[in-house]
Amino acid sequence: MTRLTIRRPDDWHLHLRDGAMLRAVAPESARHFGRAIVMPNLVPPVVTGAQAAAYRDRIRAALPEGADFTPLMTLYLTEDSDPADVVAAHRDDIVTAVKLYPAGATTNSASGVRDFDRVRGVLEAMAEAGIPLCVHGEVTDSDIDIFDREAVFIDRVLDPIRRATPGLRVVMEHITTSDAVAYAREQGDDLGATITTHHLIINRNAILAGGIRPHYYCLPVAKRESHRLALREAATSGETRFFLGTDSAPHVDAAKETGCGCAGIFTAPNTMSILAEVFEQEDALDRLEGFASLNGPGFYRLPPNESTITLERGEPVAYPARIETGDGPLTVFDPMMPLHWRVSAG
Numbered sequence: 001m002t003r004l005t006i007r008r009p010d011d012w013h014l015h016l017r018d019g020a021m022l023r024a025v026a027p028e029s030a031r032h033f034g035r036a037i038v039m040p041n042l043v044p045p046v047v048t049g050a051q052a053a054a055y056r057d058r059i060r061a062a063l064p065e066g067a068d069f070t071p072l073m074t075l076y077l078t079e080d081s082d083p084a085d086v087v088a089a090h091r092d093d094i095v096t097a098v099k100l101y102p103a104g105a106t107t108n109s110a111s112g113v114r115d116f117d118r119v120r121g122v123l124e125a126m127a128e129a130g131i132p133l134c135v136h137g138e139v140t141d142s143d144i145d146i147f148d149r150e151a152v153f154i155d156r157v158l159d160p161i162r163r164a165t166p167g168l169r170v171v172m173e174h175i176t177t178s179d180a181v182a183y184a185r186e187q188g189d190d191l192g193a194t195i196t197t198h199h200l201i202i203n204r205n206a207i208l209a210g211g212i213r214p215h216y217y218c219l220p221v222a223k224r225e226s227h228r229l230a231l232r233e234a235a236t237s238g239e240t241r242f243f244l245g246t247d248s249a250p251h252v253d254a255a256k257e258t259g260c261g262c263a264g265i266f267t268a269p270n271t272m273s274i275l276a277e278v279f280e281q282e283d284a285l286d287r288l289e290g291f292a293s294l295n296g297p298g299f300y301r302l303p304p305n306e307s308t309i310t311l312e313r314g315e316p317v318a319y320p321a322r323i324e325t326g327d328g329p330l331t332v333f334d335p336m337m338p339l340h341w342r343v344s345a346g
């Protein structure tokens, strides 16, 4: 196959930031994607419906003229979140989902949840109203090894929350382990799981072997090779519970290339070319549309996009190594392999 037309894909987990960074990265996602679930971890976080509506307006203002891109907003769950505000923001079509960050798990997560009993009321209201909970699935205990934090979270936090809140629809976001793949497969259709582009490409050697490479550092951190292979198998399996959430998370180079660098990998520009390469390598090009364009809308109970993109195989496609932002240069994820699939609209 050398030419593939698929429904316009969506990104079910994206960081767009704000200000100059938002203006630089929003057009990169709008080029290939129709919609994105936009993460609320700004400083301060997007907690109320009013804040989400204002952020949505800033995103729309940052899009190029005529862009075919709809930001789907999320609220940041805190121990003080108001169940009535959350339900109203969803009912009024301002927000699509709510995001759970365990406190301290990652970038700008200080306002996240420490005591899960304190969000029980919100979670019950969400289950009742059918509002999905997007979960950053890592424990933050300092005595738990960073490579084990996802697997421990499933046992200690995720499974108990789901048992305590029947009917709550949950997305396990950016899964990175075979443990998460196995757990997801044992559940009913109230559980979905997103997989990033970069976790299909890198294992932990990319970050640490032969020198420390900050542009491959993200959270959850990439694990050993057996986990990467499990993720590739899941993403290309055709199972509808697995879908694309890039977790494209821009930080300017100065914030990455430093003594204590930020977590986050910027994959918005080249994600679709990379995914086509991966699905081709796995002999699963016929399943790319499901993963990138159909399974996510299926879980979120939204129609797939009407418009399409076309991927054409040819000479390697060049993507810029970095883009300029008003805050400084921003490195684009380097998949360490040539990309042969060129993406165009229609």
Ligand code: DOR
Binding pocket: 015, 041, 106, 107, 136, 217, 218, 219, 220, 249, 250, 262, 263, 264, 265
């Ligand atoms: O690598 C990451 N970067 N993981 C996250 O969970 C947050 C994100 C960010 O906001 O930079």
Ligand code: ZN
Binding pocket: 013, 015, 039, 247, 249
């Ligand atoms: Zn993220």
